Each structure stands twice: as structure tokens, then as C-alpha cells.
Amino acid sequence: MAPNKEEMLDMYRKMLLIREFEETVANLFSQGQIPGFVHLYVGEEAVAVGVCSNLGDKDYIASTHRGHGHGIARGASVEKMMAEIFGKIDGYCKGKGGSMHIAAVELGFLGANGIVGAGLPLAAGAAFANKYLKNGGVAVCFFGDGASNRATFHEALNLASIWKLPVIFVCENNMYGISMSQERHQNINDIADRAVAYGIPGVSVDGNDVMAVYEAAAEAIKRARAGEGPTLIECKTYRFRGHFEGDACVYRSEEEVNEWKKKCPIQRFGTSLLEMNIASREELDAISAEVKEQIKNAVEFARKSPYPDVSELTTDVYCD
Amino acid sequence: MSVGIIANPASGKDIRRLVAHATVFDNNEKANLIRRILLGLDSLGVRRVWFMPDYFGFYQRVLDSLAGRCRLALEARLLDMKINASQDDSRRAAEMMAAAGVSCIITLGGDGTNRVVAKGAGNIPLLPVSTGTNNVFPVMVEGTVAGLAAGLLATGAVEPEEALQRTKMLVIYINGRPADIALIDAVVLADRFTGSRAVWDASKIRQIAATRGSTACIGIASVVGGLRHIGPAEPCGMHVIVGSPTGDAAVSVRAAIGPGLIKRVPVVAYHLLQPGQRIQVLESPCVIALDGERELRINAGDSAEIELSMEGPWVVDIDRTLAAAAARGVFREHRERPAGNK
Amino acid sequence: MEMTYSQAINAALREEMKRDDTVYILGEDVGIFGGCFGVTAGLIQEFGPERVLDTPISETAIVGSAVGAAAAGLRPVAEIMFMDFMTVCMDEFFNQAAKMRYMFGGKVKVPLTLRTVCGAGLGAAAQHSQSLEAWFTHMPGVKVVMPSTPADAKGLLVSSIRDDNPVIFIEHKMLYGVTGEVPEGEYTIPLGKADIKREGRDVTVVATSLMVHRALVAAETLAGEGIEVEVVDPRTLVPFDKETLLQSVEKTGRLVIVHEAVKNSGFGAEIAAIVAEEGFDFLDAPVKRVAAPFAPVPFSPPLEAAYVPSEEKIIEAIKSLF
Numbered sequence A: 001m002a003p004n005k006e007e008m009l010d011m012y013r014k015m016l017l018i019r020e021f022e023e024t025v026a027n028l029f030s031q032g033q034i035p036g037f038v039h040l041y042v043g044e045e046a047v048a049v050g051v052c053s054n055l056g057d058k059d060y061i062a063s064t065h066r067g068h069g070h071g072i073a074r075g076a077s078v079e080k081m082m083a084e085i086f087g088k089i090d091g092y093c094k095g096k097g098g099s100m101h102i103a104a105v106e107l108g109f110l111g112a113n114g115i116v117g118a119g120l121p122l123a124a125g126a127a128f129a130n131k132y133l134k135n136g137g138v139a140v141c142f143f144g145d146g147a148s149n150r151a152t153f154h155e156a157l158n159l160a161s162i163w164k165l166p167v168i169f170v171c172e173n174n175m176y177g178i179s180m181s182q183e184r185h186q187n188i189n190d191i192a193d194r195a196v197a198y199g200i201p202g203v204s205v206d207g208n209d210v211m212a213v214y215e216a217a218a219e220a221i222k223r224a225r226a227g228e229g230p231t232l233i234e235c236k237t238y239r240f241r242g243h244f245e246g247d248a249c250v251y252r253s254e255e256e257v258n259e260w261k262k263k264c265p266i267q268r269f270g271t272s273l274l275e276m277n278i279a280s281r282e283e284l285d286a287i288s289a290e291v292k293e294q295i296k297n298a299v300e301f302a303r304k305s306p307y308p309d310v311s312e313l314t315t316d317v318y319c320d
Numbered sequence B: 001m002s003v004g005i006i007a008n009p010a011s012g013k014d015i016r017r018l019v020a021h022a023t024v025f026d027n028n029e030k031a032n033l034i035r036r037i038l039l040g041l042d043s044l045g046v047r048r049v050w051f052m053p054d055y056f057g058f059y060q061r062v063l064d065s066l067a068g069r070c071r072l073a074l075e076a077r078l079l080d081m082k083i084n085a086s087q088d089d090s091r092r093a094a095e096m097m098a099a100a101g102v103s104c105i106i107t108l109g110g111d112g113t114n115r116v117v118a119k120g121a122g123n124i125p126l127l128p129v130s131t132g133t134n135n136v137f138p139v140m141v142e143g144t145v146a147g148l149a150a151g152l153l154a155t156g157a158v159e160p161e162e163a164l165q166r167t168k169m170l171v172i173y174i175n176g177r178p179a180d181i182a183l184i185d186a187v188v189l190a191d192r193f194t195g196s197r198a199v200w201d202a203s204k205i206r207q208i209a210a211t212r213g214s215t216a217c218i219g220i221a222s223v224v225g226g227l228r229h230i231g232p233a234e235p236c237g238m239h240v241i242v243g244s245p246t247g248d249a250a251v252s253v254r255a256a257i258g259p260g261l262i263k264r265v266p267v268v269a270y271h272l273l274q275p276g277q278r279i280q281v282l283e284s285p286c287v288i289a290l291d292g293e294r295e296l297r298i299n300a301g302d303s304a305e306i307e308l309s310m311e312g313p314w315v316v317d318i319d320r321t322l323a324a325a326a327a328r329g330v331f332r333e334h335r336e337r338p339a340g341n342k
Numbered sequence C: 001m002e003m004t005y006s007q008a009i010n011a012a013l014r015e016e017m018k019r020d021d022t023v024y025i026l027g028e029d030v031g032i033f034g035g036c037f038g039v040t041a042g043l044i045q046e047f048g049p050e051r052v053l054d055t056p057i058s059e060t061a062i063v064g065s066a067v068g069a070a071a072a073g074l075r076p077v078a079e080i081m082f083m084d085f086m087t088v089c090m091d092e093f094f095n096q097a098a099k100m101r102y103m104f105g106g107k108v109k110v111p112l113t114l115r116t117v118c119g120a121g122l123g124a125a126a127q128h129s130q131s132l133e134a135w136f137t138h139m140p141g142v143k144v145v146m147p148s149t150p151a152d153a154k155g156l157l158v159s160s161i162r163d164d165n166p167v168i169f170i171e172h173k174m175l176y177g178v179t180g181e182v183p184e185g186e187y188t189i190p191l192g193k194a195d196i197k198r199e200g201r202d203v204t205v206v207a208t209s210l211m212v213h214r215a216l217v218a219a220e221t222l223a224g225e226g227i228e229v230e231v232v233d234p235r236t237l238v239p240f241d242k243e244t245l246l247q248s249v250e251k252t253g254r255l256v257i258v259h260e261a262v263k264n265s266g267f268g269a270e271i272a273a274i275v276a277e278e279g280f281d282f283l284d285a286p287v288k289r290v291a292a293p294f295a296p297v298p299f300s301p302p303l304e305a306a307y308v309p310s311e312e313k314i315i316e317a318i319k320s321l322f
């Protein structure tokens, strides 16, 4: 039930990998090397990693516009992800999707999504397929606090509850939808409360504590696999960076950001691993060095990969 | 003539909704409860009520909705403090309320909330109102009634001696220094992380120290109660050494360690704890759950002890308070006959 | 007065809000954030949160509530952050706003203006770059406006807000920074009146939105080669100014239609059909359409560049008629 040392170190590594990936993307974006919009996951790593560390082969995840972390946590290759963000042919989607549509269906990663709240019914559908096929798989949907005000949230939760679908709705409550603070966009403070309306369990956990997320996800997944239906897990977290790169963040204070930076999920987990005698400083440093190398290689890979040929413009529209 | 209210906006939605069958208590319902408390207080002429600020904004929400039909005579005020949306808000708020001279602090939350408030309240009594199923310390009571009881104490209609009861607590020492307290139980777990905080995996329990034991309670106190009943006023507690699930403990206790969660807990040994008696935490590193929540991490190499203290928070006994007031005729009114009437 | 397309829209909103206090703005992040593209900047400071309403991410409720408020006497200006998100509030716009008046036997008016933004060019990929204007021209009851210059944007937005019908006002994200001369003071541009952006005798190019600018560049290039291109900007697709189109085609005898939306069932097909039905005899050559290929908008920069009709493609199409 509880993760063993190796698994915990893997969780630590994945969180660091996400952090390094995102900070590298931020840098490259500011230098004009990455086109389009990028929404980064810095600060929220514990959510994706805590949840995805519980998943198996048959399981699906559906993600959001802030999807890099979900992909990495699910085990996607950082090379192919970086190449996609660069718009290169060796990217996961041949460069056609980009940051907001990165997907690795072969890993059960049903894609980032440009439409807020779109993932919830998709995940319900993937869960339905798993249930239909009786393969024991579940589906997870990540979505934001802002997304919980979309009709899709309500419809998907209701559908999943009446059909007892093996789906886990993971709300990343980072307290803002772009400039709208949670207190301005909804009259509740714990999105988990909304589960009551659909007759399913809803829990709030500290989204910056990877073990808290892990435990809650483990229980919800157990429940889903046992045929008991969906769960809503609200993870309270915070995005350290702007909504997208280039956001001046006029809607929140520097002070608030700094308060949250003190609750950095990676630092917290690292400290626990050391204090609890699970890992040594040397082990953690070695992971950190490996991660840096991995991301350096990913950027190299992305740079070297060619752009797709213009003939790709009209391929993949239909199955042949 | 003032009363404090500390409502924990985070209580009532932890993982016990998933691992057990705990009730969900949403914040709008808590706000509702506070309204009824205020109306109770107001009816007895309490002058001032202090609120702890919180991220949900109970104060404003409650007052806004009472601005129309049910205008209050009392003055509700918000403590001037910065909040961090952490437990420590409640402790500091309790301190400030104590400094402001409140007669009692009404708390809305579970055992955990009261534990933190007790740390700041000093000798100011608590009136703990339960907002869920998973509690021992607070009581399930209708808000209006809670408001009346607090109001009787605050206005002097009932004397403290009639209304109050002193509770016990446990003091946790790390390396000889007091580090934290628990009102009901401190449970040593073979765990490394506080994680999602609740305790539901009985196989991790190594030791239990408790101020109370009753099978009528939900939580670890029911394990203790399965061995021997210990009332809230009884001058003793209990220490239980729990065996491993695969071990050969001679006794095991069936107990409701969570709502709907009845587990078998193997018991190797147990004994009563006397006031002032300290027991050693036998495992390190480990995690200690205080009043049902994994709270303290004991690092490798640190030593921890748990002591039973008779100096826990004062609590308003609602039933006794109301009975005393009724006996004194506080609720009775006689119609005065206008002069000249036959 | 010189101003950007974005400033011109902002000015129209400000002036109409001053003029008529039933006008209010609602949409995501339209308040202190000033809108995703900064178009509503400063309005909340001037008119307050009672008239500039930040909404939750609830397009259904944004448009639906605006329809209800419009029917009840207000003049909402709703913003849908990207045109692509119209898909999630289509019922409110199509089944409710568009047909309410008809269904109610003419007893209600729905003076709703829905501002939104279309177009590729920012690498925003398949769900943030589409040009879906044709869909809305297939909705009896809705007016469709697509300005290409700051002056048009301002005058047309004022008319849209004052119009008693639901109007979808489609801005282009690559035009926000484009500057142009805007008349001083209050003015309106009627809905349903095309504008000849450049006169020419040899060929008519009908272009919309950003494509007007590309057509003008193409016309300038071709002028050097002796081909005089007339660039017609319909400005509003519904109502559509047939007269200006037919007069121009009568004069030039050739027609090229340019839009950024995909060619299949794009608005170009409607224009071509109008000319086929009502101006067949004017034509000296087949009608040509320059539009996006039948594919979603790609992310990769070279693909995106190849996707959107370029000046070269317009020139090539024009030359093929001679």
C-alpha cells in the first residue's frame, strides 16, 4: 500500500523532472524559442505525481491546458514532449498539437486540452470503456478550480456517479482561473463539497504534499477498481508562475506567491525523505544531476529534430 | 460580556470521506450554524462577538445574511490578524480572544480544531460544537442551543462553577521539550509521512495514549474504551501497546476507529496512565497522530514521550448550564397585568 | 486620430457605456485583467464592477444570461475569449438568442452583442485559432460582423451594440496591434454596407478580416505588374451587401474570394453562389477561392504559416484568371 523506497525516489525524481522541464520551457519561451502559449505547472508537481504514481497500464489520464506535468508524471518521454512544444516532427504529435494538445495515447495520456473542462467527460468516457471492456482500468481527469464552474464538470460527475464509472476527478485548486481568484469565481471554498451534490465521495487534500495526494488517489483508485464508482479529490495547490508565460499577475500579490513558494512540494518531500532516513543527501543530489542532464538532452533532441514537412498539413485529418 | 467564535473552514472534508463513511460538512452549512449561534447569543443580550478571520469569510457571510430580517443587537467584530490558512490561525485567534477577555470561545470543527484552539485559549473555556461524525471532544448540538449556553455564561446568568468542567490532555515531549498536545489521544504510527493526515490503517498503530476511553466514541478512544471505560472527568488515562497484525497478541479489540470503519486492533499490553505520568514512544522514526490526525514526525534519533495532564482546557457543559439557568427561572417570563384590568 | 484596432474597440465600448447605461460588459477576465488581449483594459476602473462583470469559466451562463438580460431590457456586450469556445455555448446563441424573436412571434428583441476573436498566427493551435464565421451566417436571426480596420471596428461595434438583434462581432487576434486613422467623435457604420478598400478595374477580390490586409498587399504588388485589383471588404457577412459585390464584379468580370476559414462550406461558397445566381453574366473567368486547407489549425510554425492564405497565394489565384 505505502510506496517503497524505490517508488518514493521515483516520485521525487518525477517531480524534479517536471520542475526542470517547466523552468527550461520558461527560459526558452522568454528567448523566443518556443511558439504559442505555454501554461506551466511549477508548484503543482505533487498533484500529478502523487496521482499518476498509482496508475497502471490500462489506466487513462485526461489533462488540461497546463498539461506538461501530467504527461511527465504518466511516464511520457521528455524528449518527445519537448520536441512537441518546439513544433517538431519528432514530437508526440508531430508538432501539430503543441503544448496545449500534447498527448501520448500509447501511454493512456489522452492529451492536454485547450478547452477548459473538456477533459471531465472524456475521462468519464475512457472509464466507461474500461468498465465495458472489463479490463480493470480506471481513468483520471485533472482539471482546475476554474473548470469546476463549467457545465462539463457537473454533467460528467453526475454521469459518472449514476453509471458508477471507475473515474477519479482530480481538481487542482490553485486558487485562480487566470485572474479570477476562487473567492470571486465560486461561493464555496472547498470544491470537494460539490461531490455531495452527485452522491460521491469528495475529499480535500494538501496538494503540495505528494504523500497526501498519493494516499487519497490510492484509496480512490481502489474504490474505482472495486466497482464503487467515482471520487472527487480536491488538491489545494498554487501555481508559482503566471497563468501563461508573459502574464504580469496583476491579480495577486508578490507576498502571496512567496508564501506559497515556502510550501514548495519538492523541497518538502526531499526534506521528509532525509529526515525520515529514507534517502541520503547524496542520493537526492544524484537524482537532481540526472534530471538536469535528461532535460538538457531533451532540449538538444528537440532542437535537432526537423519541422514537419508542409505535406503534413492535411494528413491525419481522417483515418485512411 | 463577549464571546469568541472560531470556525475552521477546512474541517469536514478530509480523506475520511473516502476511507471511511464520514459526513461531509460544507462551509455554507457551518455558516448557517453560526447564524443560529449568534441568534442564541443575541437573545440573551450578549454585547460583543469576536470572529476569527478565515479564507472562506464566515464573518462577512454570516453578517450579510443577518442584515435583513434578523437584525442583531450584538456587535460582531473581526479580530485584526493576518491569516495563513493554517492551523496556527486558530491558535493565534484563541490567544487574541483570551486577551480581549471573552467569557468563552465557541469552536466549530473536530477534535483537531479544538486541540489547536486549546493551545491558545489558556484558561478561557471552550464550547466545542461538532461539525462532523468523527469527533470525541466537541458535541453534536444545535447551534441555537450552543449560543444560549454560551450566552448564559457570558451574561453571568449562570456561574462558571455551574457551567464549566475541566478536561484532560496529553502533552507530547520531543527530546525532553513539550512539542504539542492532544485532547483525546496520541497514537504512535509506524509511518514516515503525515500524508493525508487521517488514521485509518490500523496495522500501523504501535502505541496509543488516551485521555478517554469509550466505545460510544468514534476513533481511537473506542479502542481504549473496548478495554476499559474512562470518562472525561476521571483522573486517569490509558496507554496501550499495540501488536503487529501478524503477531501473536493474546487480546484484540474490535473498535470503530472511523465512521463505519470497525477494525480489530491487537493489544499486547495496556495500563492506566496516572496524572503526570510519562510514557516513552518506542518507535523512531515514526509519526504521531494527535486527536486523529497524523501531525508530528519524529525523526530518526529523536526521542519522544507522552504525559497525561489534568490541566486540559475548560469546557462549557451545555446541559448543566441550561439546566442551572432553567432552575433559576431565566427562561420564564410572567405577564404583568396592566393596571385597571379586572 | 490614429489608434490601434484594440483601442478602437475599447473606445467604442467606453462611448456606448457612457451613452447608454443599459450597456454592460461580461466575460472571462474582462475586469482588472482587461481581457485576454487587453481589449477591455480600463473599463472596470471607469464603470465599476456593476457594469464590467468578470464571470466564472461558464460560457453557457455568459451567453445564456446575456440573452435573458437582453430580452429583459438590457444591452449586454458579452465576450467569449476565443471564438473556438463558441462551441460550448452554441445552444444559448443558436437556439435561444437567434430564434427567440421569431418563435415569440416578433414580441421580443434580443439586443445582444457577442464579441469574440478568431484567427491563427500566434501558434495557439487547433482550439484557439479557428475562423468559424460561416457557422453563424447559417443562423437566421443573427448578424455577423467582421471588421478589418480600427475605424471599421469602432463604427461597426457602435452599430452592433445599438442594433436590436443578436450580433456576433468577430475580431482577429493578429489585427489588435494594427493602427489606422479613426474619425473623431461619435460615428456609426451601418451593418450591411461593404467597403471598397481599394478600387481597381481588372479583378474583384472579396476578403474578410485579416485577409483584407493581405489582399491589399497583393493588389499593390500586382499594380506593379499592370493588374488593377479592386478589394472589397464586406465588413458584415449578415446582412451581406450584394449590391457592392455585384457592381464590382460587373465592372471587373473576375472574382477571387479570400478568407482564413477552411474552404469547404466557408463563406466564400456563399459569395460565389450569389455571383453565380445573380451575376453569372458578368463573369469572364471562373470564381476562385483562396482559403485554408480542410484541416484543423496546426501548431508547428511552418505548418501554421502554410495554413493561412498568404499574399503569394492570393497573387497566384488572381493571376490564374488572366
Ligand SMILES: Cc1ncc(C[n+]2csc(CCOP(=O)(O)OP(=O)(O)O)c2C)c(N)n1
Binding pocket: A064, A065, A066, A114, A115, A116, A117, A143, A144, A145, A146, A147, A148, A172, A174, A176, A177, A178, A243, C028, C057, C059, C081, C085, C088
Ligand atoms: C471553455 C474555455 N473557456 C475559457 C478558456 C480560456 N482559459 C484558458 S485557461 C483558463 C483558466 C483555467 O483555470 P483553472 O481551471 O483554474 O486552471 P488553471 O489555469 O488554474 O490551472 C481559461 C479561462 C478555455 N481555454 N476554454
Ligand SMILES: [Mg+2]
Binding pocket: A144, A145, A146, A172, A173, A174, A175, A176, A177, A178
Ligand atoms: Mg486554477
